[in-house]
Amino acid sequence: MKDRYLDFVNSPFGASVARSIGLPQPEVLRRQAQGRAEFGGIAAIGAGPSPTLFEPLITLLTSLGMTTVAHESALVSWLPVAAKHGAMSGRFEPRSPGAPPNDRVQALIFDATGITDSTQLHALYGFFHDAIRSVAKSGRIVVLGLPPQFCASPRAWTAQRSLEGMTRSLGKEARGGISSNLLQIEPGADIEGTLRFLLSPRSAYVSGQVVHVDATPATQPTDWNQPLAGKRALVTGAARGIGAAIAQVLADRGAHVIGLDVPQAQDALDQTMLALEDAWPSQGAHTAIVADIAAPDAPATIAAALLAVGGIDIVVHNAGITRDKTIAKMTEAAWDSVIDVNLSAQERIDDLLLDQNVLHAGGRIIGVSSISGIAGNLGQTNYATSKAGVIGRVQSMAEPLRARGITINAVAPGFIETQMTARIPLGLREAGRRMNSMSQGGQPVDVAETIAWLASPASAGITGNVVRVCGQSLIGA
Numbered sequence: 256m257k258d259r260y261l262d263f264v265n266s267p268f269g270a271s272v273a274r275s276i277g278l279p280q281p282e283v284l285r286r287q288a289q290g291r292a293e294f295g296g297i298a299a300i301g302a303g304p305s306p307t308l309f310e311p312l313i314t315l316l317t318s319l320g321m322t323t324v325a326h327e328s329a330l331v332s333w334l335p336v337a338a339k340h341g342a343m344s345g346r347f348e349p350r351s352p353g354a355p356p357n358d359r360v361q362a363l364i365f366d367a368t369g370i371t372d373s374t375q376l377h378a379l380y381g382f383f384h385d386a387i388r389s390v391a392k393s394g395r396i397v398v399l400g401l402p403p404q405f406c407a408s409p410r411a412w413t414a415q416r417s418l419e420g421m422t423r424s425l426g427k428e429a430r431g432g433i434s435s436n437l438l439q440i441e442p443g444a445d446i447e448g449t450l451r452f453l454l455s456p457r458s459a460y461v462s463g464q465v466v467h468v469d470a471t472p473a474t475q476p477t478d479w480n481q482p483l484a485g486k487r488a489l490v491t492g493a494a495r496g497i498g499a500a501i502a503q504v505l506a507d508r509g510a511h512v513i514g515l516d517v518p519q520a521q522d523a524l525d526q527t528m529l530a531l532e533d534a535w536p537s538q539g540a541h542t543a544i545v546a547d548i549a550a551p552d553a554p555a556t557i558a559a560a561l562l563a564v565g566g567i568d569i570v571v572h573n574a575g576i577t578r579d580k581t582i583a584k585m586t587e588a589a590w591d592s593v594i595d596v597n598l599s600a601q602e603r604i605d606d607l608l609l610d611q612n613v614l615h616a617g618g619r620i621i622g623v624s625s626i627s628g629i630a631g632n633l634g635q636t637n638y639a640t641s642k643a644g645v646i647g648r649v650q651s652m653a654e655p656l657r658a659r660g661i662t663i664n665a666v667a668p669g670f671i672e673t674q675m676t677a678r679i680p681l682g683l684r685e686a687g688r689r690m691n692s693m694s695q696g697g698q699p700v701d702v703a704e705t706i707a708w709l710a711s712p713a714s715a716g717i718t719g720n721v722v723r724v725c726g727q728s729l730i731g732a
C-alpha cells in the first residue's frame with residue numbers, strides 16, 4: 256500500500272510545508288537496488304579501551320570497498336592495524352555544523368568489547384558526540400560488545416548491558432533513516448555475515464536491535480551475492496504479501512524456493528512462483544505446494560513433497576492469520592484458528608520435518624512473529640498469544656537443535672505495508688506507520704532481507720534470536 260505522506264514530504268513543496276509546521280519528515284529509506292553499489296563510502300571507527308575486533312573489522316571493511324577514518328578514541332590502535340592490512344586510514348574530523356553533506360560518513364562503528372567498567376563508557380560519549388552529525392542519510396551505527404553473561408566481573412557485565420540503552424537511544428536521535436544496532440559477540444564468533452547485513456541497505460528497517468552472535472563456526476559463501484546458492488527453502492504463505500517477498504529475496508540470493516499456500520490462493524501462488532522463474536531463469540522452475548498448514552495431514556503432505564525434492568535446508572514459517580476482536584467478543588473459532596495456524600501447525604510441521612530428517616543438518620528455521628507478540632495488542636489476544644508462542648519456540652528449541660547445527664530464529668515485523676495492514680482503519684494505520692524512529696511503515700522486502708540474512712550459512716552463530724523489523728517501533732520497545 257502506498258504511503259502518500261512519505262511521497263508528499265519528500266517533494267520540495269511538501270518538505271517545506273512539513274518543516275514550517277513541524278510535521279514528521281520521514282526519509283525515503285535507501286534499499287538494495289539492482290545496479291546500485293551495496294557498500295562504499297567512509298566508516299568512522301571509535302573504541303573503548305582494549306578493543307578486540309579491529310582485525311576482522313579492517314579485513315571486512317576493506318573487502319567491502321569502504322575507507323575508514325579513526326576517531327581519537329581509536330586512533331592509536333586502529334592506524335597500525337589498518338597499515339598492517341595495507342588499508343589507507345586517517346583521523347576522523349568532526350563535522351562542523353552547517354558543513355556541506357559530501358563529507359558525511361556512511362557508518363559509525365564502535366568497538367566496545369574491551370569495556371569492563373561503567374567509567375569507561377565515557378568513550379561512547381566522546382565518539383558519538385563528535386560523530387553523530389556526520390552520518391549520511393540512511394547511514395548505519397553499529398556498536399560491537401560482548402554478551403554480558405560472558406563477562407568476568409559484575410562491573411563488566413553491567414557496563415556491557417549499558418550498551419543497549421546507548422544504542423537504542425542513538426537510533427531514536429539519529430533520524431534521517433539512520434539505523435543503530437548492537438551486536439553482542441561471543442569471543443571467537445564470526446561476524447562477517449551479520450556486519451555485512453547491518454551495514455547494507457538490506458537492513459533498512461532494522462533498528463534498535465540487539466543481536467547475539469555465538470562462536471559456532473560459520474561457512475562463508477563463495478559468492479556473497481548468492482549466499483543461498485544450492486539451498487532449498489520452504490516458505491509458507493508465499494502467495495502474496497510478506498511471503499511473496501520472502502520467496503523473491505531467497506530466490507534472488509540463490510535458493511530454490513518451495514512456496515506453499517492454501518488452495519484458495521493457488522492462482523496467486525502460481526503467479527509468485529512463475530515470477531521467480533522469469534526473474535531467475537537459470538534456477539529453473541521453483542516448486543509450489545498447495546496445502547492448508549492447519550490440516551491434520553499437512554505435516555505428512557509437506558514432508559513427502561519436500562523429500563521428493565531431496566529434503567530442505569531452510570524453513571520459513573510465514574503463513575499467518577488475524578481474527579481480531581476483544582476477548583469478550585471473540586468467538587471460540589476465532590481463538591482456535593489463529594492459535595492453530597500461527598503456532599500449533601508450525602510445531603506439528605517442524606516436529607515431523609525434524610523427526611524424519613527432512614530438514615538437513617545445518618538447516619535454518621525462521622518464524623515470523625510480530626511486535627504484537629512482544630507488546631500485546633488490543634483486540635488481538637489470540638494473535639498476540641500465537642506470536643508470543645513463536646518467540647517461545649525459538650527460545651525453547653535453540654539449544655536442543657544446536658547439536659544438529661540447526662539454528663532457529665524469529666523476525667518480529669512492526670507495521671509493514673501489506674494487504675493485512677491496508678485493512679486497518681485510517682487513523683490507527685497512520686499511527687502504526689509513524690510511531691517508530693523511521694516515521695514510516697516497512698516494506699515486505701525489509702522482512703524478507705532479514706530472513707535471508709538469518710538463513711545464510713554465514714549466520715551459523717545466530718540462534719535463539721528474535722529480531723524486530725519495525726523501524727524501532729515505540730510499541731513494545
Ligand SMILES: NC(=O)c1ccc[n+]([C@@H]2O[C@H](COP(=O)([O-])OP(=O)(O)OC[C@H]3O[C@@H](n4cnc5c(N)ncnc54)[C@H](O)[C@@H]3O)[C@@H](O)[C@H]2O)c1
Binds near residue numbers: 547576668675
Ligand atoms: N503485515 C504486517 O504488518 C505484519 C506485521 C507483523 C507480523 N506479520 C506476519 O507476517 C506474516 C505475513 O503477513 P502478511 O501481511 O503478508 O499477510 P497476508 O495475509 O497478506 O499473507 C498471508 C499468507 O498466508 C497464507 N495463509 C494463511 N493461512 C494459511 C494456512 N492455513 N495455510 C497456508 N497458508 C496460509 C495466506 O493465504 C496468505 O497468502 C504473517 O505471519 C503475519 O502475522 C505481518
